[in-house]
Amino acid sequence: MTILVPGGAGYIGSHTVNDLIKNGYDVAVVDNLATGYAKSVNSKARLYEGDIRDKEFMSEIFDKENIDAVIHFAGSSVVPESMQHPIKYFDNNVYGMITLLEMMEKYKVKNLVFSSSAAVYGEPKAVPIKESDATNPTNPYGESKLIIERLMKWADQAYGINSIALRYFNVGGASIDGIIGEQHNPETHLIPIVLQVAEGKRDKLQIYGTDYDTNDGTNVRDYVHVVDLANAHILAMQYLLNGGKSDIFNLGSSRGFSNMEILDAARRVTNKEIPAEFADRRPGDPGTLIADSTKARKVLHWQPKYESIEKIISSAWHFIEKHPNGLN
Ligand code: UFG
Incomplete structure (x- = not known):
């Protein structure tokens, strides 16, 4: 087929x-x-x-x-x-x-x-x-x-x-063997940017928006x-x-992590300091997005295997460590 x-x-x-x-x-x-x-x-x-x-x-x-x-x-x-x-x-x-x-x-x-x-x-x-x-x-x-x-x-x-x-x-995240993964140019997504700071390819992370209606004021994503x-x-x-x-x-995973929580998790996974500063909101960003994915689990029998945020970040980190010069 x-x-x-x-x-x-x-x-x-x-x-x-x-x-x-x-x-x-x-x-x-x-x-x-x-x-x-x-x-x-x-x-x-x-x-x-x-x-x-x-x-x-x-x-x-x-x-x-x-x-x-x-x-x-x-x-x-x-x-x-x-x-x-x-x-x-x-x-x-x-x-x-x-x-x-x-x-x-x-x-x-x-x-x-x-x-x-x-x-x-x-x-x-x-x-x-x-x-x-x-x-x-x-x-x-x-x-x-x-x-x-x-x-x-x-x-x-x-x-x-x-x-x-x-x-x-x-x-x-990335493939478990670390052979393929996320690479955009320019990069705009939170996890790869946080990891570029951990790698030393960027000076610091800018956290966009601290006045959202969430526990720590930063955006929440699933x-x-x-x-x-x-x-x-x-x-x-x-x-x-x-x-x-x-x-x-x-x-989605039906759980939300704030941008600050992603930063903390990345610091734990990489064991790097990852400097960060607060910045203005990014235009077009909704405050909180969390999925109800019951339907996919029920109808498609979808069973995610890698739900922990540490697993997601550590597999992305593994990919980066395997490709110090990127995919090119
Ligand atoms: N963020 C920062 N600093 C950065 C980059 C991102 O604080 O340097 C923040 C964003 O403002 C946002 C969060 O990190 O609050 C996540 O941003 P991403 O760009 O990683 O992802 P988005 O939530 O904007 O978008 C992603 C997908 C879209 C999808 C959306 C819906 O790229 O395709 O999720 O959840 F529509």
């Missing part, structure tokens, strides 16, 4: 490709390598380098490959960048999905798993957040994911493309290990292949 993975050279995509291969699937990856790394793609997968918005290129792949399902990661995913360049986000993310759905309709591919985000909820009225709660994105990134979810709904109704949107909360997150995609795909209907699932 062949699975097409747009964005399979990226952080979460490359971990999912590994899991697909481990589970015996044949995998074709499409990636323009704008933020992904060819090196991260499992050598048993076929890598097609190009952009999902390029219809001619995509037609060639759909002609050549006998695709049974698509697990779609390709897109831009940096919240602050989306605030500055909203059109880039709608072009890359929304138009990318339009092209993909056109291809799936034309080539009669009926199963799609999509990398959505907790950013669709915006500032929640209450936590933990359920899939049925209101969606009011506070940034263009989250808005682009929500538009895509709506496209998926209509594509199911019109063309019978079954789809699952997985709304990730905050993802961290962290999930990338290996557990990758596995949820396989379960979602198998659910669709076994006749499951289109749906939406939150993926």
Whole structure:
């Protein structure tokens, strides 16, 4: 069975490709390598380098490959960048999905798993957040994911493309062997930045916002290990292949950690001082995001294995120690 993975050279995509291969699937990856790394793609997968918005290129792949399902990661995913360049986000993310759905309709591919985000909820009225709660994105990134979810709904109704949107909360960690992991350029995510300070590649951490309505005033997020997150995609795909209907699932640990708690945990894991200072709020940041992921656990039988925050941070640290010069 062949699975097409747009964005399979990226952080979460490359971990999912590994899991697909481990589970015996044949995998074709499409990636323009704008933020992904060819090196991260499992050598048993076929890598097609190009952009999902390029219809001619995509037609060639759909002609050549006998695709049974698509697990779609390709897109831009940096919240602050989306605030500055909203059109880039709608072009890359929304138009990318339009092209993909056109291809799936034309080539009669009926199963799609999509990398959505907790950013669709915006500032929640209450936590933990359920899939049925209101969606009011506070940034263009989250808005682009929500538009895509709506496209998926209509594509199911019109063309019978079954789809699952997985709304990730905050993802961290790296493969347990430390071979692949998180590397963005520039880096904006909390855990890799904290670890860059621990490594000595940055002077200090800036903690954005200390006046949020949380215990210590800093933002609270729900962290999930990338290996557990990758596995949820396989379960979602198998659910669709076994006749499951289109749906939406939150993926998180259902526990929140403040930015200060992440810093403390990273100090414990790395045994480094990690200098930090307080700074202004970052525009577009909701205060607290914690998932209710009961539905994924019940319906998809998702069972995260690496739930402790120390495990998430220590696997990210292991990856960094193994790659002092990064993935390049
Ligand atoms: N933060 C800092 N200093 C930094 C970097 C981040 O204080 O140098 C703070 C942020 O302000 C935020 C928290 O750390 O409070 C986490 O920020 P990240 O950038 O690591 O992650 P986000 O919560 O902004 O975004 C992530 C994903 C999105 C997803 C969102 C929803 O990148 O795709 O989680 O939970 F939408």
